[in-house]
Amino acid sequence: MARSCVTDPRWRELVALYRYDWIAAADVLFGKTPTWQQDLIIESVQEQGSKTSVSSGHGTGKSDMTSIMIMLFIIMYPGARAIIVANKIQQVMTGIFKYIKINWATATSRFPWLADYFVLTETAFYEVTGKGVWTVVPKGFRLGSEEALAGEHADHLLYIIDEASGVSDRAFGIITGALTGQDNRILLLSQPTRPSGYFYDTHHKLAKRPGNPDGVYTAITLNSEESPLVTPAFIKMKLAEYGGRDNPMYMIKVRGLFPKSQDGFLLGRDEVERATRRKVKIAKGWGWLACVDVAGGTGRDKSVINIMMVSGQRNKRRVINYQMLEYTDVTETQLAAKIFAECNPERFPNITIAIDGDGLGKATADLMYEYYGITVQRIRWGKKMHSREDKSLYFDKRAYANVQASEAVNLVV
Secondary structure (H helix, E strand, O other): OOOOHHHOHHHHHHHHHHOOOHHHHHHHHHOOOOOHHHHHHHHHHOOOOOEEEEEEOOOOOHHHHHHHHHHHHHHHOOOOEEEEEEOOHHHHHHOHHHHHHHHHHHHHHHOHHHHHOEEEOOOOEEEOOOOOOOEEEEEEOOOOOHHHHOOOOOOEEEEEEEOHHHOOHHHHHHHHOOOOOOEEEEEEEEOOOOOOOHHHHHOOOOEOEOOEOOOOEEEEEEOHHHOOOOOHHHHHHHHHHHOOOOOHHHHHHOOOOOOOOOOOOOOOHHHHHHHHOOOOOOOOOOEEEEEEEOOOOOOOOEEEEEEEEEEOOHHHOEEEEEEEEEEEOOOHHHHHHHHHHHOOOOOOOOOEEEEEOOOHHHHHHHHHHHHHOOOOEEEOOOOOOOOHHHHHHOOOHHHHHHHHHHHHHHHHO
16 A cells, blocks of 8 residues: 655654755755746745746746746645646647656756655645645636536645636636635636736735725736847847837747737726726816716617816817716617716706717717706717818828827826
8 A cells, every 4th residue: 555755754854854945855856946937927826825826938948947846835835735726738738748757867866865745646646645746736717618617626726727828817816716715726827918907916906915905816027038048149130020119929929028908909007007096186167077978789788877077178188087977878868868967967066978979879869858858068079170170180080099198197197
């Protein structure tokens, strides 16, 4: 009958030396001296109950060092369970598991007795008395089948999410719902391919930083330009390939930075979020304005009444949002009644009401006059601009509004 490693004094000595010093363990067991960038990850992940998110460019050695951290977690903690999550199992096999095989060969050549207690197969790494329990488990999933990730619990649990930027928020909801124990850890690894989603949030609103009491993740950014493992020739090639350091693809794949915007968009999420924190001083002579956006179809989106304080003209205009009201599944008649009730002139003297004047917006504008005697300002987004100069610059009023909104936001960031 197999004997557990916990009965071996050599294992107990190993644990006493390296359970809380994975940087030294990487050198002694696996013959790898971590780079300063890899040190950042190891120092975070080795902490009990840690939550770590790594945004990285090419060639920083994150998969190699992650394989070492997984094996150390399994070796050092009885009953430990490490779950490697990726969109495809093959992604795990050709990535992290490839390095597990390479590094385990080094460890067993230096400490041959480890092979008596831990077994490496093509798809698993486990302790001989704890197969299926004290183990590494690769898990793949597809969109719509996130429930396959459920059911993982252990006193010592480590989730590794590979290519985390492409993992759905629903999947993260299931994964983080399992982190109920005192020593349940999670490590997210990815290139920052999109400025939204859970992985993005772990580097922003969920990141530990001064002034963010809600932060829970240690957010780490690894720039390939700064990696000792990346050659200057590679950087030079990528600069030529992508056309400069500020190219979105270079930012993602080399600098490890989230793109400020996505193709086809004037504004990125970072700029918008910073602009929302700007304190605006309204000028004298300001007035009330309610802008109404009518939903494009029942259940498809929301109708919105945005009540604002406004001063100035054109690019001198200043706006302070006062109240935002959203409605789902309201008819044009119901929305007109809500506009009349909310935009009360006793509360908002001399308020101007502006509505998108085409489609369903036209019907709402008509009802405002028919039922309540209120003439609203109709915004005809598809119409041409008035002045000759504006006509030469903007295809229609919608284009003008989009460009002006972008310029206004960029003025304050």
